[in-house]
Amino acid sequence: MTKLPRWADVVLVPLISLLLAGIISALVILAIGQSPSEALKVMVDGAVGSPYGWGYTLYYATSFIFTGLAVTVAFHASLFNIGGEGQAQLGGLGVALVCLALPWPHWTLALPAAMIGGALFGAAWAAIPAYLQAKRGSHIVITTIMFNYIAAALLIYILVEHLRPPSSMDPASARFGAGTDLPTLHEIPGLSLIFTKQVPANVTLFVALLACWLVWLLLWRTRLGYEIRAFGKSEPAALYAGIKPVRVTMIAMLISGALAGLMSINNVMGESGRLLQNSSEGAGFIGIAVALMGRNHPLGVFLAAILFGFLYQGGAELGLWTSIPIELRTVVQGLVILFTGALDHMVRMMLGLFFRPKARAA
Amino acid sequence: MEITDTVSVMRRGEMTATVKTKDTSPEELAELMVGRKVLLDVAKGPAQLGKVVLEVENLRVVDEDKVERVKGISFQIRAGEILGIAGVAGNGQSELLEVLGGFGRATGTVRLNGEELDLTGTKSDGQSRREKGIAHVPEDRQHLGMIMDFAAWENVAFGYHNDPAYQKNSLLMDNDAILEDTKGKMERFDVRPPIPTLAAKSFSGGNQQKIILAREIERNPELLLVGQPTRGVDIGAIEFIHKRIVELRDAGKAVLLVSVELDEIMSLSDRIAVMFDGRIMGERDPDKTNERELGLLMAGVTGKDAA
Amino acid sequence: MDYATLLQILDSTMRLATPLLLACLAGLYSERSGIFDIGLEGKMLAAAMCTGAVAALTGNVWIGLLAGIAGSMVFAVIHGVASITFRGNQLISGVALNFVASGITVLAAQSLFKQGGRTPPLSGTARFNPIELPFAEALSGIPILGPFYREVLSGHGALVYVALLAVPVTWWVLYRTRFGLRLRAVGENPASVDTAGISVVRLRYTAVMITGLLCGIAGAYMAAGLQAGFGKEMTAGRGYIALAALIFAKWRPWYALMATLLFGFFQALALRPDVIKKSIGIDVPVPMLDALPYILTVVVLAGFIGRAIPPRAGGEPYVKER
Structure with missing residues (x-):
């Protein structure tokens, strides 16, 4: 196979993968008797055609940054954490418990506490599969998936039996106090000039950006990150270097779970203001696509999260204005994972055909 | 030696010799196995031996499949x-190196400059x-x-x-x-x-x-x-x-x-x-x-x- | 728990274990050949939708079954292309195909029937109807065994017996045929198979196609046997539970039967809160019962098996040495 220049590998491969996923999605839309160009127009208009649309796109992107980072950290340790969904739901529970525990006077106090709550619960939910992988060799892919189902059941139980206000029929918690309301982009001085209407995107976006930077520091500037990456590349070599597999597996998964749990300050605290059933709405799974598309780098995760924010918001608009079911989003998500994560060799081979003549000339 | 008719010797991935068992001896096979000496000139004076640095006593290594790979060896190396x-x-x-290098489990005693190592x-x-x-x-x-x-x-x-x-x-x-x-x-x-x-x-x-x-x-x-x-x-x-x-x-x-x-x-x-x-x-x-x-x-x- | 209740639970164990067993055997072929397949779930789902749709349109469950197998095979081929031809990451390919299946089944069902992503309810010849095994009534007088034969073994849809039959067949194929020998070899040491002049690629594609076939039958049974029609995400993690059963069974057919019967029993138990309450004296909340099969799957994976050694070359793309 022709070796690609670095920029082609980093930029072109994901873009071509996305293009391929787009073409197949267009075929799917054609097959169900709808117009792909019309669909794309609805998506673009609805997701990025107005500040209002951007307000939603960025809101979704915020969640996806967290779950994408969660998958990324685990991936670097060669662990495939499919449990982001369950960890995010448990994180939501942590956030809700913190928000309901005290009459918070101001969001600046509530936010750090809720972040700790969300991260702790998310990490705790990742801890058991991590321990079973590290100590007993139980396949982490299967255990984390099982924990997604268990989380869903647990959340229903807790919502219905414990957190639901007696007067309510909804499986949802009581509303959090006003002191936990996070400022939306509309309420932030300066940004309110752009976002003139109320939007769900909120200060959590900046926490997410901070998280990107911290994860980058962790992976490429700390001893722990060094150990995680070395362990992920080769377990025998890591042993030779004195890196302890159980420790690295546990820590990487705990960080991963904490990041997934952190996303809940965006949706549970920032948007709905109470804990709903299935609060994460599949964001944990989208993290896989985001991490793969973003080449497991925080900057890539950020860009891919915006892209999927667009896709998610655009998909919702499709469901609203056309008769294309909202599940199209899941198809595109699957296709992106397929092309960037499993068929990447094929994409490279295709690109290699273009780069070969140049390489010979040089 | 006891059950074969002919013996082939492989060295560095190549079949270097095939001999009839009855016509050969362990000595000849040994020579075939190691090959002829390639003169490697290493300029090296006589050793200036110092104190004992590494002491290995009765080291045993049992691998994951419960096979004993190292069966109680002892030796010393001086400075x-x-x-x-x-x-x-x-x-x-390989197992000996791995145990001394810190991965792999073993029984026995290993001392470095008189201090016992955890095995x-x-x-x-x-x-x-x-x-x-x-x-x-x-x-x-x-x-x-x-x-x-x-x-x-x-x-x-x-x-x-x-x-x-x-x-x-x-x-x-x-x-x-x-x-x-x-x-x-x-x-x-x-x-x-x-x-x-x-x-x-x-x-x-x-x-x-x-x-x-x-x-x-x-x-x-x-x-x-x-x-x-x-x-x-x-x-x-x-x-x-x-x-x-x-x-x-x-x-x-x-x-x-x-x-x-x-x-x-x-x-x-x-x-x-x-x-x-x-x-x-x-x-x-x-x-x-x-x-x-x-x-x-x-x-x-x-x-x-x-x- | 009295004997009649036990028979009822065992009866639903048989039905609930069937898709697990078929999927588990499906995974066995693929993984024995060295191709990990997380995508059993997606293939079952695709098959369930195809079967549900075609059986509803034609009114014939057997045509529905063929459609289901075809749908599952399409996904199997894509997984084969990604993991054999292009040597991609097999775990990621499987996960990706599960998402594609999850979305596209709803899209297709919605565009065909406009019933909120479901297929219309099936009945009559569009379903697998119960088959009465011979002498079920005549033998029911025999104590213990008679009712067991009538209630538990007899009276299931045809695919339940197909699944049970697939166990000895798989055993025979795996351990008594040349194909089986090669299949086991290619999962342990593909280079040696290649050296023997047998195509690794072809063997693995064959295995992946058998996986597609069996997942197709499993999905068809879900839509037209266990339930009456396709619904969104109706497989509910069964593909993953089947994988757990496969690990529990250490990739062997007869153990797969026992493992899936065990997991089927967990699922059957979860459907009977009354029995659980009577047996242990505590009123277990319904969501906890829903979670029970998944919790027990984790417990089984964690506790009973120690370290299960998968086929050695599993998950590794085979690169021919030059």
Whole structure:
């Protein structure tokens, strides 16, 4: 196979993968008797055609940054954490418990506490599969998936039996106090000039950006990150270097779970203001696509999260204005994972055909 | 020997000879197995022996499949001495290196400068061994010694990433310091191309080995464990690597050399121990032995059997 | 728990274990050949939708079954292309195909029937109807065994017996045929198979196609046997539970039968809160019962098996040495 220049590998491969996923999605839309160009127009208009649309796109992107980072950290340790969904739901529970525990006077106090709550619960939910992988060799892919189902059941139980206000029929918690309301982009001085209407995107976006930077520091500037990456590349070599597999597996998964749990300050605290059933709405799974598309780098995760924010918001608009079911989003998500994560060799081979003549000339 | 009609000898992946069993002897087979001596000139003065650095007593290693790989071996290495372990691959040498290097579990006693090493507990890992002054050039450099996808500079920190010299503060590593260190090491060990940011897999086998050697030898260890130092390495680099190992010995350090290349063992070692089936069959002085004698020991034939 | 209740639970164990067993055997072929397949779930789902749709349109369950197998095979081929031809990451390919299946089944069902992503309810010849085994009534007088034969073994849809039959057939194929020998070899050491002049690629594709076939039958049973029609995400993690059963069974057919019967029993138990309450005296909340099969799957994976050694070459793309 022709070796690609670095920029082609980093930029072109994901873009071509996305293009391929787009073409197949267009075929799917054609097959169900709808117009792909019309669909794309609805998506673009609805997701990025107005500040209002951007307000939603960025809101979704915020969640996806967290779950994408969660998958990324685990991936670097060669662990495939499919449990982001369950960890995010448990994180939501942590956030809700913190928000309901005290009459918070101001969001600046509530936010750090809720972040700790969300991260702790998310990490705790990742801890058991991590321990079973590290100590007993139980396949982490299967255990984390099982924990997604268990989380869903647990959340229903807790919502219905414990957190639901007696007067309510909804499986949802009581509303959090006003002191936990996070400022939306509309309420932030300066940004309110752009976002003139109320939007769900909120200060959590900046926490997410901070998280990107911290994860980058962790992976490429700390001893722990060094150990995680070395362990992920080769377990025998890591042993030779004195890196302890159980420790690295546990820590990487705990960080991963904490990041997934952190996303809940965006949706549970920032948007709905109470804990709903299935609060994460599949964001944990989208993290896989985001991490793969973003080449497991925080900057890539950020860009891919915006892209999927667009896709998610655009998909919702499709469901609203056309008769294309909202599940199209899941198809595109699957296709992106397929092309960037499993068929990447094929994409490279295709690109290699273009780069070969140049390489010979040089 | 007892059940075959003809015997074929394989060496370095090639069938080098086929002989009728009844027409041959263990001695002839031994010679065929080790091949003819390629003269490797290692300029090496007489050993200046110091105190005992490494003492191994009754070391036993049982692997995951409950097979005993090392069956109670004992030996010593003094400062300023290279002990060569000869043997056909798979007779317990790898396990010996792994246990001394801190991965793999064992029973028995191992003392470094009189201090007992942990062979099973929490202090039985690569980090603890390095802190005690044991450096290890592993047999399989691509599988163990390096991360092939990591850049050269990242591999220079491999195993030493906790070194205070590589830290900026208590949280962050000082990547610039590692880069600087790598540049110096590449120059001193003549690594080509001398580009610290190149991935390890882009270097030739010899240059990969030089990077590892630079990393381990420049730590100035009390004891250097080195396995197959020149496997898959070009001739020029072999000479260079041998020279560096002898220099370390002349600086008064102990070296444990494991190699399946008998030439290498004979030209580098101050003393040779031969391993067969997890046991040490005997120790020889390289000046007073020959390849035939060693070859017989490697095949598990002791003096008594041969006679 | 009295005997009649036990028989009822065992009866639903048989039905609930069937898709697990078929999927588990499906995974066995693929993984024995060295191809990990997380995508059993997606293939079952695709098959369930195809079967549900075609059976509803034609009114014939057997045509529905063929459609289901075809749908599952399409996904199997894509997984094969990604993991064999292009040597991609097999775990990621499987996960990706599960998402594609999850979305596209709803899209297709919605565009065909406009019933909120479901297929219309099936009845009559569009379903697998119970088959009465011979002498079920005549033998029911025999104590213990008679009712067991009538209630538990007899009276299931045809695919339940197909699944049970697939166990000895798989055993025979695996351990008594040349194909089986090669299949086991290619999962342990593909290079040796290649050296013997047998195509690794072809063997693995064959295995992946058998996986597609069996997942197709499993999905068809879900839509037209266990339930009456396709619904969104109706497989509910069964593909993953089947994988757990496969690990529990250490990749062997007869153990697969026992493992899936065990997991089927867990699922059957979860459907009977009354029985659980009577047996242990505690009123277990319904969501906890829903979670029970998943919790027990984790417990089984964690506790009973120690370290299960998968086929050695599993997950590794085979690169021919030059």
